[in-house]
Amino acid sequence: MEKMNAVVKSQRQSGAQITKVNPPRIKESEVLIEVQAASICGTDIHIWDWNEWAEHRMKRIPIIFGHEVAGKVVEIGKNVTKVQVGDRVSAETHIVDNTCYQCRTDRKHVCKNMEILGVDRDGVFAEQFALPEENVWKNDPQIDPGIASIQEPLGNAVQAILPKEHVEDIAGKNVAVLGAGPIGLMAIAVLRELGAAQVFATAGGLNKVRMDLAESMGADMVLSAKEEGDKLVKTIVDATEGNGVDVALEMSGDPNALRQAFKILTPGGRVSLLGIFENAVELDLNDAMVFRSATVYGITGRRIFETWYQVRGLLAKPSFMEKIGAVITHRIPIRDIDKGVNLIKSKQAAKVVLEPKW
Ligand SMILES: [Zn+2]
Numbered sequence: 001m002e003k004m005n006a007v008v009k010s011q012r013q014s015g016a017q018i019t020k021v022n023p024p025r026i027k028e029s030e031v032l033i034e035v036q037a038a039s040i041c042g043t044d045i046h047i048w049d050w051n052e053w054a055e056h057r058m059k060r061i062p063i064i065f066g067h068e069v070a071g072k073v074v075e076i077g078k079n080v081t082k083v084q085v086g087d088r089v090s091a092e093t094h095i096v097d098n099t100c101y102q103c104r105t106d107r108k109h110v111c112k113n114m115e116i117l118g119v120d121r122d123g124v125f126a127e128q129f130a131l132p133e134e135n136v137w138k139n140d141p142q143i144d145p146g147i148a149s150i151q152e153p154l155g156n157a158v159q160a161i162l163p164k165e166h167v168e169d170i171a172g173k174n175v176a177v178l179g180a181g182p183i184g185l186m187a188i189a190v191l192r193e194l195g196a197a198q199v200f201a202t203a204g205g206l207n208k209v210r211m212d213l214a215e216s217m218g219a220d221m222v223l224s225a226k227e228e229g230d231k232l233v234k235t236i237v238d239a240t241e242g243n244g245v246d247v248a249l250e251m252s253g254d255p256n257a258l259r260q261a262f263k264i265l266t267p268g269g270r271v272s273l274l275g276i277f278e279n280a281v282e283l284d285l286n287d288a289m290v291f292r293s294a295t296v297y298g299i300t301g302r303r304i305f306e307t308w309y310q311v312r313g314l315l316a317k318p319s320f321m322e323k324i325g326a327v328i329t330h331r332i333p334i335r336d337i338d339k340g341v342n343l344i345k346s347k348q349a350a351k352v353v354l355e356p357k358w
């Protein structure tokens with residue numbers, strides 16, 4: 001291939017360009033992957049909009065962004081031994097150095113020298129991309145590339161629910177998911193699969209698409225913070241015999257939802273924090289955590305590769321796969337990526353999958 005199409009961020013301002021670029025040249029330990037499906041993540045929206053986070057975080061411009069992907073291996077480097085041309089694959093998007101303190105102490109997902117696909121190096125909104133062999137995740141060739149591309153955020157949902165080995169139980173427990181974005185929605189489906197007793201879902205606004213999806217993912221009660229206001233906490237606490245939930249997953253990045261997550265938490269319960277807050281948040285720590293004896297997990301990325309195996313295990317069940325597929329509300333040609341971005345920003349979409357139609 002002489003030149004390939006790619007979505008390139010070439011200026012430190014909003015928007016992006018679809019343009020022809022040189023295809024990637026792989027290193028000896030890398031593989032070249034032809035993109036079959038890519039999905040749009042919140043991170044991509046930040047990069048598209050070029051918000052403060054992007055201005056601060058993005059070092060390399062121009063860059064091809066995008067990181068959630070499924071594709072086919074078309075070339076392998078000469079030191080690659082476990083991946084073959086033709087393999088259907090997805091990408092663990094966190095490229096670690098394997099040598100820092102975190103990597104050497106079984107915490108690769110917080111590697112100090114981590115490079116992220118589509119953030120620190122060229123990503124997947126292109127016809128092809130390069131990936132280190134050790135970041136390749138082999139897919140069942142039968143799996144729909146759209147669904148295969150959302151395994152990465154599904155992994156985030158699983159990581160929020162099961163952040164480590166021997167974590168507190170989910171089976172038979174009451175759980176709340178605060179935030180009905182794609183990862184929140186997928187978390188509801190995972191919780192159902194793991195045998196949660198009651199699953200409560202909260203959404204900030206009154207978004208019909210996402211609230212309906214929360215219900216179809218299996219939430220017992222879907223509450224709009226906008227509609228419920230202060231009653232929201234009482235509604236959930238009352239529905240759990242006055243006890244509150246055992247587990248709360250904060251997936252919205254909304255300070256109010258964060259405070260609610262602790263108010264609805266039964267003393268001794270646990271919270272996972274996945275949502276990203278725009279600013280520093282005020283929280284009464286005495287009430288929220290100390291006297292509540294709360295366990296709090298910060299969630300970033302996925303455990304490499306435990307979470308991927310858990311995702312594979314979940315997707316092996318056809319009914320779960322079908323349910324998760326419903327989170328993909330739109331499949332559009334990648335040349336219309338601007339439409340996809342707008343669908344997400346206007347919250348008409350949950351997950352948008354881009355097909356390689358240039
Ligand atoms: Zn992502």
Ligand SMILES: [Zn+2]
Pocket residue numbers: 096097098099100101102103104108110111112113114
């Ligand atoms: Zn490291």
